[in-house]
Amino acid sequence: MYRIRFHGRGGQGMKTASRILGRAFFLEGFEVQDAPRYGAERRGAPMFAYVRASRNTINERGIIRRPDLVVVADDTLVPVSAAGVLQGVTEHTVMLINSNEKPEVWKDRLNISGQVLTMPSVAEKEDRLEPRFISASCAGVAARLVGVISRTSLKQAISAELAHLGAAVVDKNLAGALESYDLMGSHSGSVTPGHEVPAYAYQNPEWIELPFEDARVSAPAIHATATSEKMKTGLWRTMRPVIDYSRCNRCWWVCSTFCPDSAISLDDEGYPQIDYEHCKGCMVCVAQCPSHAIHAIPEQEAEAGTPAGERL
C-alpha cells in the first residue's frame, strides 16, 4: 500500500493535490482513500491531506503514521512542530520539499537518512504577492515518484478535479504539473509501497490518556482576558509586511485600523509597529497604506536576518 501525506497551509491547495493524486491512482486501477485534515484554524494555518492507494482492499483508517512519501508545499512548515511534517518519517520515507534550498541542505538540517528531494524549480512570479497554486505540480511530482501513474492518467485526473475552475486554469495547471512530472523522470519509482499491516498488529495512535476528571478540574473557568494572544498565529505567514519608516506619514493609522487581527499598534510617537507573533500575513496593510510605506518580503528572507522593519 502507498501512504502519502501532503503538508501545506490552508489555501495552498494540498487538499486538491491529494484529490488529484487519489484520482490518478484510481484511474490506474488502485483502491484509493484521500482526505484532508484541518484543525479549527483557517487559511494560512498548517493542514495536511493524505492518500492511501493499494491494489487490495484498504482496511486502514485515520491519519497516516508511517508515510512512504511526504510532500511539503511550503518549507516554512518544516520547523513548525504543530504541522507534524516529520511525524513517522523513517529511512524508507521519501521527503519532497518545495524549497529554494538544496535537498542536501535539508537532509543535513533534518538529520534524516531517507531520500530528500525538492520540487523542480518554477520561475519566480513577477508579483510576489500573487498566490502560487502548486497543487497540481505537487500531485504531478508525487505521481512520478511512485512510478505507477501514467502521464495520461495524471492529465485526466487534473482535468477532472479542476474542471470547475474553467479551461484556462486547467491548462495552466496541466502545463505546470506535466512539466514537473517530466523533470522528475530520473526519480520514477523512488517511492515504494510500505508494508500492509494486519489488523492484529494495530497500534494505538500516540495519544495521551487523561483520566476523567471533574469539570472543575478538567475545564476550569478562565478569568484571564484576551488569552487568544497565547496563540502565535504569526506562524501562518509566508509573506511578511515590513514598514519603511522613512515613508510612513503617521497618518490616521490606516494599517492599524484595517488590520483584522489587531496586530498593528502605535508607539508613543504614533508610528505603527507590527506584531509578528500574530500577523497572519494577509497583506491588507500593504494594500491600504496611503504612502506605500509597507512592502512584502518572503518570510524566509526575513528570517535570514534582513534587518528591515526596525525603526532606526
Add this chain to the structure above:
Amino acid sequence: MSETVFKRMKSLPSAHLLGAGTSLCAGCGGLEALKEIYDILGEKTVIVNAAGCMTLLTIYPFTPFRGSWLYTAMASAPAGAQGIRDALDILLHKGRISPEEDLKVVVLTGDGAAYGMGLSSTSGAIERELDFLYICYDNEGYGNTGQQFSGATPHGARTSTSKGPRGFPGYKKDLFAIWSAHRPSYVATVVGAEALDLARKIEKAAGLKGPRLIIALSPCPTGWSYDPKETVEIGKLAVKTGVWPLKESINGEVVHTKVPHKRLPVEAYLERQGRFAHLFSPQRNKVLLKEIQARVDAYWERVSQPTLL
C-alpha cells in the same frame, strides 16, 4: 442625538481591545469589522455567539474577548441574549451588582443565522423590546462549512451549492428592511472598510436602549475567492458601486449615511471576486450583468425619490 466623538479619521481608536491570535482566516473582513466594533463597545459586554465562523474566536481556553462569551445554537442567540439580559436585570434589581457593573448584551451571528435560521428568534426579541445589540457579520453564505448559499447570497454568485453557469438563482434577502419593519430602536448597515461610518453607527447604537441591530458586510477571501490583501478594497467597492448601501433606521426612518453620487459600475466590484468569475469568462454574461446593474440602479432610483417607496 448627541454629537459624535468620531468627527474625523484621527478620532478612530488607535489601540485595539480584541485580542490577536484568533483562528479566523487571514484577511477576514468579518473579524476586521468586529475588531472595529469591539473597540467602541468596550469590554463591558457579554457576547452571545451563535454557531458560525466566529465560534472559532473562542476555543477553550482561548478567547480574544475581554469580557464574557456565551455560545448558542444557530437559531437561538437572541433567546440566549434574553436570558442574560434577564439575569443581569435581576442582579441589578436585587442590588447584587451596581449599575456601573451592568453589561451590554451583544448577539454575534453570521448571515446564515441572521437571514435564515435565527430570524424567528430575532423577531421575537425585537417584539419583546429586548435591550440588546445584534451584530451580523454577513459574508453572504455559510462560510464556516465551505460557503454554501444562504439567505444573504447575492444573485449570480457561485457558492459550493450553486456551481452552475448562472450561479445562485435566488436574491439576497433585504434583512435591513425586514428588521426595520419591526420598528426597533436602531438598524444600520456597516462595512469594516468604511471605518468612520461604522464607528459613528456603533457609537449611536451603544447610546440607545432597546433592540439595536447592525449588519456588517464581511468580505471573505475564502468564500468569495479573492486575495486576502483585497479585503478593504472590495469592501470599499461594495459601497462605491452602490451594491452595499450604508444606511441607518431610527424608529423606522431610514437615512443613507454615505451616498455614492458617482456610482461605479457593479462590474468593478464583481470582477475582483472569483465567485463572480463565471460572469466574465469564458464569455461575458451580458444579460446577468445587466440585470445586477439594473437592480442596483433601481434601488438608488427609489432612494432619490422617496415618494416611490
